Amino acid sequence: MINWIKEQLHPAPLTLSNGKVVTPKRSAMVYVVPLLVVLTLWAMDITRFNFITLFRRGGQFFVMIGRMIPPDWAYFPSIIEPLIETIMMSITGTLVGAALALPLAFLSSDNIIRNKVFLWVNRLFFSVLRTLPILVFALLFKYIFGIGAFAGTLAIAFFTWLIMTKMLYEIVETIDMGPFEAIESSGATRLRAFWSAIMPQILGQYISITLYNFEMNVRSAAILGYVGAGGLGLLLNEKLGWRQYDKVGLILFALLLTVYAIESTSRLIRKKLS
C-alpha cells in the first residue's frame, strides 16, 4: 500500500528497449483525490450530512412513493384545469420568449455587431440576469401583476427569452458568413442581410431549440404554482401537506404523461428538422 502511494507520487523511470530512460508523468489524481476528500468532509460538516438519519428515515421516501400507488383516479377531473393551464402557460411563454430572443441574439452575435464595447456590456447584463432562477422571476412578477397564470407566463417568457438568446447567438456565431457578406456588399442593411442570409441557415436549429425550451418550460410551469403563479405546483404542495399521497400520485402521473407526450412529439419534429 505504502509502496503503491510512493509509486504514484514519484513514478519510477522506465527504460525502453532502445535504452532510452523516460519518467512517467505524475497522475493528476494525486492532487484531485485528496482535494475531493477534504472538500467532501467539509461540505458534510456544513450541510450536517447524517448517515443515521439517512438510514432511519431514508426508507420513508419509498414508503411515500408506495402510498402513491395506485393513484386516486377519481381525482382526475379536478386536475384537468390546472394541467391545461400549465400547458397553455408554457406554450405562450415559450412563443413570446422565442420571438423576443431573435432580435436580442442579433444584437449579441460577435460576427454581426462589431462594436466590442456594446457587445460586452450587452452580454454581461444579460448573463447576470440569466443566473437568476425562474422562481425568482415568478415571485417578482407575482408581486407586480398579482397572483395567477399571467405572472407565471411572464416569468416563463422572460426566462425563455434569456436562455434562447444565448443558445441562438452561439449558433449564429458558427454559421457561414459568406452569404451575409455578399448581401451586405450589394448594399443591403445589416438587418436585411441577417434576415435573408442568416435566418434560412439557423431556422431549423431555431425551431429545434424552441421545442427544447418548450419541454423544459412545461416542467417549470408545473412548479411555478408553488409561488402562486398558476399551474400544478400549488396543488402538489397542498396534497403533500395533507398527506393525500394517492392524489399526489395522480398529479405526478399526469405530469409524467404530459411531459412524455410533449417530449416524444418534439423529438419527432426535431429529428425531421435535422
Place this chain on the structure above:
Amino acid sequence: MTDKILAKYKARPKDWILKWSVFLGIVLIIVLSLPYIPYKGLTSYGQVIAKSIITGILSPDFSYFTDFSTQGIPYLLLETVAIAFLGTLVGAILSLPFSFLSSRNLVPSWVAHLFTFIIAMIRTFPAFVYGLMFIRVTGPGPFTGVLTLAVSGIGMTAKLFTESIEDLDKGIIEALDASGCNTIQKIRYGIIPQLMSNFASTTIYRFEINVKNASILGLVGAGGIGFPILAAMSAFRWKDAGTLLFGLVVIVLIIDYFSGRLRKKLATGL
C-alpha cells in the same frame, strides 16, 4: 448577367402559403391560450413594488458581505455551494449503477430499456418536486437539500454517463486482451481512462446546474440562500433581497466561469 439573376429570382420557390399558415397557426395558439392567462392589470401597489424592486436590487447593502456569522451572506453562499457539491457527488455515485445497467453494449437489451425508462422517469420531475417530498422525510435543513439534488441529479447524470459508456472504443480493450491483460488491468488501463474525463466533465456540468438548483431549493426550506431570498421578498424587504440576489449572481458567475474552463480543458486533454 442581371437578366439571369432576375429570372432566377422570379423562379424562387413560392412558400408564402406555408409561411402564412405557420404564422396563423402560432397566432391561433396564442389566441386559444389567452383565456387561461387572464391579465388583470397591475396590483394596486404594483408600480410601487416594481420601482422598489429595481432600486433595491440596484443598491445592494454591502455590509452584509462582511458579516461572517451563520446569518451572513458569505456563510449562506458557502452552504449553498456545499449542498450543490455534496448533492452532485452523491448523485454521480448513485448514477454509476444506473448508467452501467442502461448501456446497450454491456447488458441485455431488455435490462437496458428498463433502466433507460427509469432514468427518463426520474428526469421528468423537477428538483423542486423531490424537494417537497424529501422535506417530509428528513425535515427542513441543508441535509434535505443534498438528498434532493442527489436523487434529482440521477436523471441527467446517468443519461450522459450512459452515452459515454456506449461510445467506448472496444478496440483498446481487445488490444489489451491480446497482450495478455487480466480483467482488472483491462478495466484500469482500457476502460477507466476512456470514461474518466467524460464522467468528470458531466459531473462538473451538473455541479454548475446544482448550484442554481440549490438556490431554488431554499424555497421549500431545504437550506441554502433560497429561503432568505424568499423571506426577504415576501416581507417586501427589497434591499435585502437585492443584496442576497447579488451574492447569488456573483457566485453563479464565478462557478460558471471556472467550470467552463475546466470542462474545456477536460475535453481537449489535460
